[in-house]
Amino acid sequence: MSSASGVDSDPASSPIPFPPLKDDEVLLRLDIPSNCGAGLNGPYLGELSNPPSHNTIGYGSAGTVLEAGPKCFLQRDDKVAINLLTPCRRCHACCRDKEYSKCISKSLHTQYTPGMFISLPRALVALLPPPLTLEEGSLIQVLALAVKMVNKADPKPGQGVIVLGVSCLGIIFCLLARARGVRQIMVVDRDDGRLNVARKFVRFLETQSADTVAVMTCVVPEGTDAANGAAAVVQAFGREADVCVNATGEYGLMNVASKTVKSGGVYVHAGVRESEVSWDVLGMWREDITIHGEVCCEDLNYEEAVKMVMLGEVSLREFCPQE
Known part of the structure; x- marks a missing residue:
């Protein structure tokens, strides 16, 4: 996986060039990184006695598509929920079968910051159809x-x-x-x-x-x-x-x-x-x-969760920061 800190949504401005994407890869801007275990910004509502006005409640991730391979069926500026794993993409038993959460890599989880550019396999990304927001997307996990x-x-x-x-x-x-x-x-x-x-x-x-x-x-x-x-x-x-x-x-x-x-x-x-x-x-x-x-990241069906929200079976908007 390639990543770099970006100053805006154009990866061309990054000081670190990205290699060409594979057919099933997506280049993303990470708008809301995973904040699991991040203290007052973590997943526990009860810790937020005085929550910041734009605090994201939850420990998932969401971002914006910058570029997508031809097999991804995503467009630039699409909003997506992200299963923010860093698999090796080489091990036969897991990554080659697209079971990325079972990857043998010892660095499956990496710290990220908002605005970073990352490339991920399409299988780790779920499209957020309008009117779903990035904040709702961060709760899909x-x-x-x-x-x-x-x-x-x-x-x-x-x-x-x-x-x-x-x-x-x-x-x-x-x-x-x-x-x-x-x-x-x-x-x-x-x-x-x-x-x-x-x-x-x-x-x-x-x-x-x-x-x-x-x-x-x-x-x-x-x-x-x-x-x-x-x-x-x-x-x-x-x-x-x-x-x-x-x-x-x-x-x-x-x-x-x-x-x-x-x-x-x-x-x-x-x-x-x-x-x-x-x-x-x-x-x-x-x-x-x-x-x-x-385990919070393993074998989760993001597509099913998105579908539940779109059908009105579950609402996530009430959990999101209110303007």
Whole structure:
């Protein structure tokens, strides 16, 4: 991959020349780079107590097409959502089969800055049809991950779902679970201010009936140990969870989650990063809990996510900075 810092949208102004594009490559200006783990600009809504006016909520990327190979079926100035990987494009088992997230490269993720020019395989780019904006495009990765997680967890009507952590991912998971007919959902965080952010996006009711969605909240104070934290969550929910989703990526919450899930339930963890984790896997095995760990960039269907937004099945505009 070639990249260079550009002063405007014309790659000819770059001090580093780009080689000719292959038939299935796209040259892009990176307008919104991935900001996963970037502190106050990261994916967690709750961290944004005083968000900048143009902060992008989410950890995806979006950009503008500058040039495209003949097999890409993209035009200059097209807006696109980007799966911002840097595969080697040579390894036989992965890149040659276009399974770029499985590339053996040890530098699959690279830091980028807004305005950089990058070339990527067409398979890592999804067209954003009008009227979708770049800000919405930067959330396509979040939506695609949430879709993958809800498909793995497979929540059903009558089941109870607990979501740990206020984030775009957690909120979108709630919306997708509701669309599947789930009527008991609880969002958990250690800060009530973060939960107030979640309440802007999810309909919260303190009571429930047969024809309403009951979404509750629970505060678990910082420093609470796993057993007491889980006990507080289960007591507030009134039942153990059929499905528990850790939408924060924090491994410290794994043991809390394991104690909130009923025997035979499902635990889904988003954001698998650390190679060494200390958690009660034996206890979850004894309880016959199914565990799914989802890496934020792997095997995501961006095209499906874009289609969902275009069909009005999910709205991302409310998550975007408002003028």
